[in-house]
Amino acid sequence: MEAIAKERFEPIPKNIQAGQIIGRKPLSYWQDAWRRLRMNRVAMASMWVLLFIFLVAIIGPVLFPQYRENHLNETLMAPNAKYWFGTDDLGRDNFARVLRGSRISLFIGLTVAFISLIIGVLYGGISGYIGGWLDSLMMRIIDILITIPDMIILILLLVVLKPGVGTLILALSLTSWTSMARLVRGQVLQLKEQEFILAARVLGAGTWRIILRHLIPNALSVIIVRFTMSIPGIIFSEAFLSYIGLGIRIPEASWGNLASQGAQQFPSNLWLFFIPAAFICVTMLAFNLFGDGLRDALDPKMRK
Amino acid sequence: MVRYIIKRFLISILTVWVVITATFFLMNLMPGKPYTGEKAIPKAIQENLNAKYGLDQPLITRYFIYLKNVSRGDLGMSMTYKNREVSEIIRDNFPVSADLGIRSLIFGVIAGLFLGVISALKHNRGWDSFSMLVAIIGVSLPSFIIGTMLQFGLGLKFSAFIKDLFNTDFQLFPIALWESPWHKILPSFALGLASLALVARLMRTSMLDVLNQDYIRTAKSKGLSYRTVVMRHTIRNAILPVVTILGPLSAAVLTGTFVVENIFAIPGLGKHFVQSVGMYDYTMIMGLTLFYASFLIAVNFLVDILYGIIDPRIRLAKGKI
Numbered sequence: 001m002e003a004i005a006k007e008r009f010e011p012i013p014k015n016i017q018a019g020q021i022i023g024r025k026p027l028s029y030w031q032d033a034w035r036r037l038r039m040n041r042v043a044m045a046s047m048w049v050l051l052f053i054f055l056v057a058i059i060g061p062v063l064f065p066q067y068r069e070n071h072l073n074e075t076l077m078a079p080n081a082k083y084w085f086g087t088d089d090l091g092r093d094n095f096a097r098v099l100r101g102s103r104i105s106l107f108i109g110l111t112v113a114f115i116s117l118i119i120g121v122l123y124g125g126i127s128g129y130i131g132g133w134l135d136s137l138m139m140r141i142i143d144i145l146i147t148i149p150d151m152i153i154l155i156l157l158l159v160v161l162k163p164g165v166g167t168l169i170l171a172l173s174l175t176s177w178t179s180m181a182r183l184v185r186g187q188v189l190q191l192k193e194q195e196f197i198l199a200a201r202v203l204g205a206g207t208w209r210i211i212l213r214h215l216i217p218n219a220l221s222v223i224i225v226r227f228t229m230s231i232p233g234i235i236f237s238e239a240f241l242s243y244i245g246l247g248i249r250i251p252e253a254s255w256g257n258l259a260s261q262g263a264q265q266f267p268s269n270l271w272l273f274f275i276p277a278a279f280i281c282v283t284m285l286a287f288n289l290f291g292d293g294l295r296d297a298l299d300p301k302m303r304k
Numbered sequence: 305m306v307r308y309i310i311k312r313f314l315i316s317i318l319t320v321w322v323v324i325t326a327t328f329f330l331m332n333l334m335p336g337k338p339y340t341g342e343k344a345i346p347k348a349i350q351e352n353l354n355a356k357y358g359l360d361q362p363l364i365t366r367y368f369i370y371l372k373n374v375s376r377g378d379l380g381m382s383m384t385y386k387n388r389e390v391s392e393i394i395r396d397n398f399p400v401s402a403d404l405g406i407r408s409l410i411f412g413v414i415a416g417l418f419l420g421v422i423s424a425l426k427h428n429r430g431w432d433s434f435s436m437l438v439a440i441i442g443v444s445l446p447s448f449i450i451g452t453m454l455q456f457g458l459g460l461k462f463s464a465f466i467k468d469l470f471n472t473d474f475q476l477f478p479i480a481l482w483e484s485p486w487h488k489i490l491p492s493f494a495l496g497l498a499s500l501a502l503v504a505r506l507m508r509t510s511m512l513d514v515l516n517q518d519y520i521r522t523a524k525s526k527g528l529s530y531r532t533v534v535m536r537h538t539i540r541n542a543i544l545p546v547v548t549i550l551g552p553l554s555a556a557v558l559t560g561t562f563v564v565e566n567i568f569a570i571p572g573l574g575k576h577f578v579q580s581v582g583m584y585d586y587t588m589i590m591g592l593t594l595f596y597a598s599f600l601i602a603v604n605f606l607v608d609i610l611y612g613i614i615d616p617r618i619r620l621a622k623g624k625i
Contacts, residue, residue, distance in 0.1 A: 144319045147600075147601050148600075149596065152596055152597055156326075156327060160331070160333050239448075240446060240448065240563065244578050245578070245581075245582060246581065263567070267455075270456070280449065284445075284446075285441070285444035288443055
């Protein structure tokens with residue numbers, strides 16, 4: 001073997017770290033998800049639409065508070081300069097009513113989704129994490145609840161209880177938490193068998209630390225997507241119930257009862273039906289599209 | 305398989321019992337009596353009415369009497385329609401609702417499967433975007449809105465246009481009632497659109513999932529024709545998840561009949577249900593709720609069995625599950 005002359009070796013420069021520098025800033029999971037979401041034009045457009053509707057619902061009723069005022073000499077006017085969305089059969093300003101309706105409908109949608117989220121995460125988390133007979137029992141209860149159609153539970157409850165925003169929130173929460181609970185349970189069951197949970201336990205982490213620091217952050221993306229996707233369904237249920245006369249009662253306004261009131265005028269005075277209907281459809285569409293985009297952005301399996 | 309069926313059956317029976325009990329006790333919490341109107345009724349007449357409807361008995365006795373009657377199919381007399389039994393009203397009006405429901409379900413499932421399959425096979429191309437646009441619109445348009453829109457657009461404007469054009473009296477899309485096949489187009493479409501959207505989205509996801517499986521590559525590399533790969537290997541496997549949502553779909557269609565029947569003035573059971581709620585007709589609400597719930601529980605049970613039959617993992621499992 002040929003001997004290698006010493007001169008052929010070249011000393012490495014002292015500064016070894018220079019080669020180890022990571023050129024780009026490291027992205028956290030959420031930064032990465034946000035970057036992907038921003039590239040999705042449909043989802044971003046839906047997000048702006050939703051923000052706009054939220055803004056309308058928050059400040060609209062403050063600027064136009066006269067949603068209950070009757071103007072009996074100005075009934076059923078078509079949209080005009082004074083009444084942008086026309087007036088209803090008692091001469092109430094439809095523009096102010098639609099704004100008020102946006103606030104009520106969105107408030108119900110978000111509150112119910114949030115209550116279902118909390119009940120669902122607790123119920124599903126306990127059921128999945130503890131397991132055993134408790135899990136079986138809790139899941140049988142859900143099995144029975146989901147076999148009874150939601151709309152029938154809702155109608156029964158609303159017939160019995162006094163109609164109003166609070167009642168509607170209670171009734172809708174009672175029927176919509178089950179799907180979140182099943183989702184969370186499934187996630188917990190899948191995650192708790194994985195090695196990193198075992199590793200955490202071996203390192204001495206307690207139950208609460210495992211739940212809070214390991215299980216919930218890992219299931220969070222799926223939970224957020226389900227949360228977003230559940231809101232249009234709740235808005236729909238509210239509109240449906242108000243439409244058949246079981247939800248929000250006049251003179252209070254919601255998109256559902258405005259559409260219902262407008263449909264009674266059908267086929268004349270069409271704006272009374274189509275304006276609130278358009279608000280319902282655009283909001284549901286935006287939530288669905290934004291939810292789809294969010295799922296694509298948060299689901300690492302979609303990453304290419 | 306037998307154990308699977310027995311287990312499903314027991315859960316169904318238990319659920320029906322829960323519904324009967326819950327309905328009964330909730331109805332007894334309800335404010336107002338069916339005959340409390342504007343006028344005060346003399347006490348003697350009130351007592352007679354209570355005796356006639358059995359409202360003078362203690363609650364628990366009434367509960368057992370109700371259970372016994374229900375098990376014999378006797379749901380009691382309607383309190384607002386004179387001398388009509390609830391079961392009779394169901395018998396007279398449910399066929400119309402069922403007709404509407406089945407039409408829209410068939411339309412929704414078939415058209416939805418078609419759109420889902422097409423968009424998966426033409427993934428990320430024009431057809432795909434088109435189908436998914438239809439699907440997302442279908443998910444976001446509540447049936448009462450699409451119903452009223454169709455009534456106005458096609459029922460009034462377009463039909464009037466056709467009448468003018470051909471100078472006839474023929475109404476192309478009638479906007480109310482349930483008589484000729486022409487009457488059935490708009491309501492079935494309005495009710496079926498949501499099912500169409502759900503089925504299309506689910507079928508697309510499921511097809512894309514199956515198309516990426518190794519056994520599809522195997523089938524292709526064996527030299528099977530495109531048609532065989534799609535029909536026998538892809539669709540057959542991809543359709544399984546669609547079967548599982550037939551239960552929830554039936555529930556959605558059934559509750560949809562409440563508003564669609566009201567919009568199109570269709571003499572079905574959904575219309576009666578909404579009316580009985582407004583009139584505090586205890587026995588009608590109880591009877592119809594029970595009927596709807598049992599009907600859907602039965603549908604779910606059948607769907608579960610159907611799923612067990614077509615999914616070999618359940619069909620062939622011995623003992624377990």
